[in-house]
Amino acid sequence: MTMPPPPPPPGPPPTPPSRRRRSRTPESTWSKMQDEDALIRTASSYASAPPQEGFETQPSISRLSREVRSSAAAALVRGPPATRHFGGNRGGLARANPVDRNISKRYGVGAIAICGAEKTVVYNHDQEPRGKTYPIGASGAIISDEMNNGEYLCCFLAKDKRMVVFELLTRTVVVELQMTTKLNFWRYLPPQAHGHTCTLVFVLITPAGGFHWVPLDESPRPIQVWKRGPALQGKKIVTYEEGGSNGFRGAEALSAVALLLVSTASTGTPLEAWILQVGGESQALCVSENVLGAALFRPYHIEDEAFLPHLVTVAGVESEIILKVEPSSQNPATGELAVEDVSIGAILDQSHVRRSLFSPPALAMGGWPEVICSTCQGFVVTCVRRKGMVVAYDCQEELILVRQEHVNNYIVDAALRVRVGGVELTLLLSDAENPRDGFIMSIDISR
Numbered sequence: 001m002t003m004p005p006p007p008p009p010p011g012p013p014p015t016p017p018s019r020r021r022r023s024r025t026p027e028s029t030w031s032k033m034q035d036e037d038a039l040i041r042t043a044s045s046y047a048s049a050p051p052q053e054g055f056e057t058q059p060s061i062s063r064l065s066r067e068v069r070s071s072a073a074a075a076l077v078r079g080p081p082a083t084r085h086f087g088g089n090r091g092g093l094a095r096a097n098p099v100d101r102n103i104s105k106r107y108g109v110g111a112i113a114i115c116g117a118e119k120t121v122v123y124n125h126d127q128e129p130r131g132k133t134y135p136i137g138a139s140g141a142i143i144s145d146e147m148n149n150g151e152y153l154c155c156f157l158a159k160d161k162r163m164v165v166f167e168l169l170t171r172t173v174v175v176e177l178q179m180t181t182k183l184n185f186w187r188y189l190p191p192q193a194h195g196h197t198c199t200l201v202f203v204l205i206t207p208a209g210g211f212h213w214v215p216l217d218e219s220p221r222p223i224q225v226w227k228r229g230p231a232l233q234g235k236k237i238v239t240y241e242e243g244g245s246n247g248f249r250g251a252e253a254l255s256a257v258a259l260l261l262v263s264t265a266s267t268g269t270p271l272e273a274w275i276l277q278v279g280g281e282s283q284a285l286c287v288s289e290n291v292l293g294a295a296l297f298r299p300y301h302i303e304d305e306a307f308l309p310h311l312v313t314v315a316g317v318e319s320e321i322i323l324k325v326e327p328s329s330q331n332p333a334t335g336e337l338a339v340e341d342v343s344i345g346a347i348l349d350q351s352h353v354r355r356s357l358f359s360p361p362a363l364a365m366g367g368w369p370e371v372i373c374s375t376c377q378g379f380v381v382t383c384v385r386r387k388g389m390v391v392a393y394d395c396q397e398e399l400i401l402v403r404q405e406h407v408n409n410y411i412v413d414a415a416l417r418v419r420v421g422g423v424e425l426t427l428l429l430s431d432a433e434n435p436r437d438g439f440i441m442s443i444d445i446s447r
Contacts, residue, residue: 059405059443063431064123068131072121074436075114077412077428079364081140083187084239085413085428086110091375092243092296092309093192093255096418108376108417109426110188113141113153120153122168125426125440136166143168144188148198152215156183163204165215175215177222181206185237189255193242196253205237210258210276226258226276231284235262238271238368242278243296244328247306254279256308257328257337259296261369271369273313275328275337282335292316293371293382297325300378300396311339312380314348314371321348321371323382325395346399353387358410360385361435376416376423379445383427385411390425392445403445412438422446 064073079085087110096107111124115138122143123131138155145151150167152174157164163177185205194201194212204211204222209229211222237260244256258276270290276282288294296309308328315322326343330336360367372383380399381392388411392403409429416423423445431437 059407059441061439061441062125063437063439065437067129068121068123070436072114072123072131073438075121076112076123077361077363077430077436077438078114079412080113080115080142081364082183082185083140083142084365085112086415086426087142087187088239089241089295089374089415090190091377091416092241092257092259092298093190094196094245094253094298094307095303096190096192107145107190109415110145111143112428113143115139115141115155120155122153125442134166134168134171138164142186142188142202144200144202145190147200152200154186154188154202154215156186175220177213177215177220181208185240187240189242192245192253193255194253195251196249203240203242205240207233210240210278225254225278226280229284231286232260232262232274235264235272237262238365239294241296243298243309244278245306246279249304256306257296259294259311260284261291261294263368273311275311275339277330277335277337280335282337285337285339287311287339288313288315290315291369292321293369293373295373295375295380297375297380297395299327308337312373312375314373314382321350321382321384322346323348323380323391323393323399325380325399344395344398346393346401348382348384348389348391349404350384350387350389353384353389353406356387356389356406356408358386358388358430358432359435360410361412361430361438363412372411372414374414374416374425377418379416379423381414381416381423381425381445383411383414388429390414390427390443392425394447402447403443405443407441408432409439419444 111122113122118137120134120136121131139158141153141155143153150169153166155164161179165174167174189201189203191199200216202213204213209227211224213222239261242255242258246254255278258278260274261271263271273288273291273294274284274286276284291313293314295312297312311326313324324343324345327340329338374381380395383390388407388409390405393399394402409432412428412430414427425443427441429439
């Protein structure tokens with residue numbers, strides 16, 4: 001099977017299956033940051049979580065334009081086409097193999113690749129130099145984690161309708177894929193999603209459905225893992241992730257559930273949340289017709305076994321923002337997925353940010369979802385993008401607030417990764433005074 005890049009197919013979709021209704025998000029009034037120094041001031045009165053030990057009280061921060069050319073900084077803020085800046089959430093998958101995690105210095109936070117006609121810049125926020133330029137022209141690109149056998153850049157060449165994978169250390173072409181259909185969304189997936197150990201996997205989403213592409217396999221033909229079906233036809237994919245596990249190891253290992261946030265409107269709202277069975281034939285299930293953000297979450301007690309992830313959703317109800325965590329289930333006879341009625345939840349405290357509203361810069365994927373949800377190692381973190389608000393919870397039997405921050409800028413993207421004693425949240429922020437520039441901020445979160 002072969003495939004290529006946006007735009008998604010036009011046309012209204014048919015009426016989808018059973019849904020659960022949620023209210024739309026209210027409009028509010030925005031204010032702008034007064035000066036750059038305000039970026040690193042955290043609202044101590046707002047942080048009602050218990051005091052934390054073992055990490056610095058102020059987040060680390062760096063400006064893009066001091067690390068790369070101003071034109072590259074603007075392109076980094078805008079982001080790559082048909083994918084998320086940092087790749088997307090991974091917290092619903094099985095635990096990473098220690099071999100994979102030790103090899104990759106940035107496991108959980110993907111590098112950002114921006115392309116031109118003659119070169120590609122790969123930006124990694126915690127390596128030196130942070131921006132590396134390669135003489136590879138492309139229409140778009142995504143990059144893998146560092147693996148034991150290299151680091152791989154997957155490029156789309158629109159003129160030739162080809163997908164090409166480069167190994168960056170040697171700058172050699174590994175494999176090429178001729179495309180015959182549109183590519184609506186793509187991203188790198190960690191090895192737990194397919195093969196489990198040191199496997200290079202990209203997901204390619206086309207009008208037909210989702211495909212796992214394992215370019216280093218003996219037969220590098222994309223494998224269809226779910227069908228799009230009529231209910232999802234014509235809808236723009238905003239985010240995509242996979243979670244759960246079929247319990248196998250080695251080549252047969254596979255994730256269990258895919259989560260898509262999609263929109264039927266050109267403005268991106270309202271967003272619908274859908275879940276599908278990976279590697280099965282069951283129909284897609286719409287779990288929300290109007291959601292601000294969503295993610296998959298691996299229950300804290302899960303070790304090396306088959307499991308279904310929990311579903312994290314954020315919804316706007318009147319003037320409140322409500323976070324819910326709900327377990328998913330599957331009918332063993334039909335394979336149909338469902339979301340259980342039992343849930344835990346929290347209302348996000350907006351008392352110190354109700355007057356805050358930051359306008360998004362020009363973004364390749366638009367300003368949706370309104371809330372970025374990330375999960376990792378039992379933590380659930382919500383980033384309310386326009387309010388510059390970060391709220392972190394420890395999710396076990398209940399949601400326990402562990403940290404809150406007001407970063408005083410629009411949040412372009414966010415991702416979590418494991419660190420000693422907790423997790424690290426990496427944020428890409430837009431500069432409120434100069435939308436063509438931005439910042440990288442890192443925040444430590446622990447119990």
